[in-house]
Amino acid sequence: MNRDEWYDLARDLDWTLSYVDEKQAFPDEWTGAGAIPSSAWKDWDEPFRASYREYVRVQREKDAGAYAVKEAFKRARGFDRLDPGHQAAAMLHMGAVAMVEQMAVHMEARFARFAPSPRWRNIAVYGMLDEIRHAQLNLSFSHDLLKQAPQFDWAVKAFHTNEWGILAVRHFLDDTLLGSSCVDSAVVTNLTLEHGFTNMQFVAFAAAAMDAGDVGFSNILSSIQTDEARHAQQGFPTAGILARFDRKRAQDLLDASFWRSLRLFHLLTGPAMDYYTPVHLRKQSFKEFMTEWIVHHHLRVLDDMGLAKPWYWDQFMLSLEHGHHALHLGMWFWRPTLWFNPCAGVSRVEREWLVEKYPGWEDSWGVLWDEIIRNVNAGNMGKAYPETLPALCNLCQLPLGTALDRHHLRPYTTTYGPRLYHFCSEPCQWIFGLDPERYAGHMNVVDRFLAGQIQPMNLEGALEWMGITHDVMGNDAFQYRWAKDYAR
């Protein structure tokens, strides 16, 4: 039997509800159809076809391969002999990403229940199963490494804590994966984050891991990516319909999701690519990677949908020069608040690479690192650690100053109701303004600190509140040996 012959019989399954009210069965908060008429959904067509029968066969084979490789490399027990920079990248990835895969199960399940098209509801079932696969592969891999590195406990633990970076990830992803309508989620997650950003990230990271000698990690990333490419395409038909019927909503949603994804990438990908990946293995800088893949892809998507470039495009391009350098500096300086050991990534050799890739690096960042290096070499370690919290954005939750550099640092504030809100950038401020009620009730880490939720109100209290235990608390990955490059 040819799949195409019975396919419509399996997917055109809408009927007129008689025993419940349609609006009760498909509340708009979950469906998200808004101004789009119900007739528009008849044209929703999935970009890939799959039969359940093929799915279980292909996925079974894939897993047999992926788990066999995993087992083989588990026995090799070589993880702790890998470059500390790569280890940092792997630990950052697992802590920040494993739970997100499981959250995506919920999002796909939401599509399977509340999406306004039965075709979409069906295809989401594969997405839901895929995300279970990804979560479980990540967990299986991480669990194997527990004996060698307790930091991999954070594959499960991270999202149960108040670690500040995780809270930033959650602010974006609890919203889009767990608290948004199907239409919004499809555009923000499938189309922008998954298809645009993470699809590329997984490819690059898999290659980097392989180069670093971490075949096991590379293997699962590549295997995961084969599914991602498939189910991320769900975003396209939905975005197309949205753009046709509610252009402004489509434009705003794409612009907001692109910026929020960028900030996530400034945090998770930028430092990993430009500071943790061993310098001799770096194929592209973060800026090069973003420009070649993400920018190109996103502009094509906008063009296909007849939408314009984001209004903040110039700021976006400028942020590619700086955002991740800022976050890296912040993460390294506040390293006790991390669950892994970050590399500084500013030895002489690495610094040369940074300067070559980012001509403004010395003036924006080198000056600041030089003072840190002086303190390290003089043994003034107290000055190489922070004594307070940085100011934080009330939208992306990341420190003010980490969208650009110190020369562009200025306040962005909004007073809404009784509260003053701070933002790291104009786009974050704009996103808040699109739907203040969605964001106004939230308290960032500084707000919670001032409200007395962190006790005692010092570093130790903060570390405990964030769930950071002594066996994982971050310190320099190379024990500051690189600073000798600068010692007189």
Add this chain to the structure above:
Amino acid sequence: MGETRKDAARGRLRTWSALGELGRTPTEYEIVTHAMNHTTTRPLPLEMGPETFGNRYLRRHRDEAAISVPDWNRFRDPDEMTYRKYNRVQDEAETFVDRVLDEYADRRRTDLGHAPEWLDGLEAMLTPQRFAVHGLQMSAAYLAQIAPASYIGNAAAFQTGDELRRVQRLAQRTLQLRLAHPERAFGKKDRERWERDRDWQGARRAIERIFVARDWDEAFVALNLVVKPAFDAVFLAGLSALARRHGDEVDALLLENLLADSQRSARWSRALARFAVDQRPDNRTALRIHLATWRPLGDELIAGGSTLLARFGSVGDDGAVARGALDALAAEAGVG
């Protein structure tokens, strides 16, 4: 164990800290399923404002549900289903069904040999099921997203996959029957039957009503302890036996194979209800209240379905058998 004293001294973990003191090696199932819902263990589920829709919804329909236990992460699916295991099991089941459909229906064209009365029966009972099962699929997906623990949500997600499987197999049968009998209404009037046939309305009403059961515990009882087992008792078990009596081995074998998925659902559902009652005996009351609400809809579904079966030659009381199955499920679940 999470860690021995020696391990703790060396900062080594043998398993997730979240698993705590298990007193044994965790199973692969536990390793990949445990504590994978970070929104259930804090007063504010989502990292959003407290009064945003998502937070209000989860608090109201999940965290403030009538049934509660100290820790839903202690629940275990008796089948210990993981993604890997699911595809292994279902790939084998699908291989069997492939052979049945390819060998018999396609190659031997057994559909051509059915009596007109049985073809009437298939038009009435088999092919319109696609719509009903799509509804069951949707509600299983609801459970997957609203469940208070990943142990429960994953089981519901696999159940959703099972329903998709069933819809597609029914779609294939619809196509085969249409090709064999183009003069009939296979695949052309199924929606109409689902929406209009008197004997289908019990099922349609029950399936639609679940769409507005928002509290996770009510949705669970409604779907997995009443409506789905009722539906499957009639339209899988009952119809399979009837098909066999009519010499329709293809549909008998297909429906029997699909019944295995249904039985898996019953196993974890029974276990979940048992677990809730064992952990907190008061939960029995809440579960029984839900059952009392939904059982009448289940009975109506059974009544309509049994009438259908009887119209096409079923002997014996299919209704009593199906109702008995519901009673037995409730009893084994500890909420009879």
Add this chain to the structure above:
Amino acid sequence: MAGPQLFPIYGRFVGDFAPHLVSALTSDTMPELAEKVAVHSVGRRLPARPGGRYEVLLDGKVIPDQVTLGELVAERRLPPLSWFDVRWRD
């Protein structure tokens, strides 16, 4: 009479890459406030200047040394986490 109150501000030392949370007191004069802000940047990520002195700016305007934070807060109805700049006086 009420004693000095804690008043949190965001303090940015000009030249550093990020502002910090600073728990100032309403009784702090501008030089005292400046010290509390500068300590997180000067000598940490920016070089110290022996003998150097600071000045405080609010909304781009230098605030005279003798003004206290409490007076500023009252006069301008400043909310908590108002942004203050500190820089070298030259």
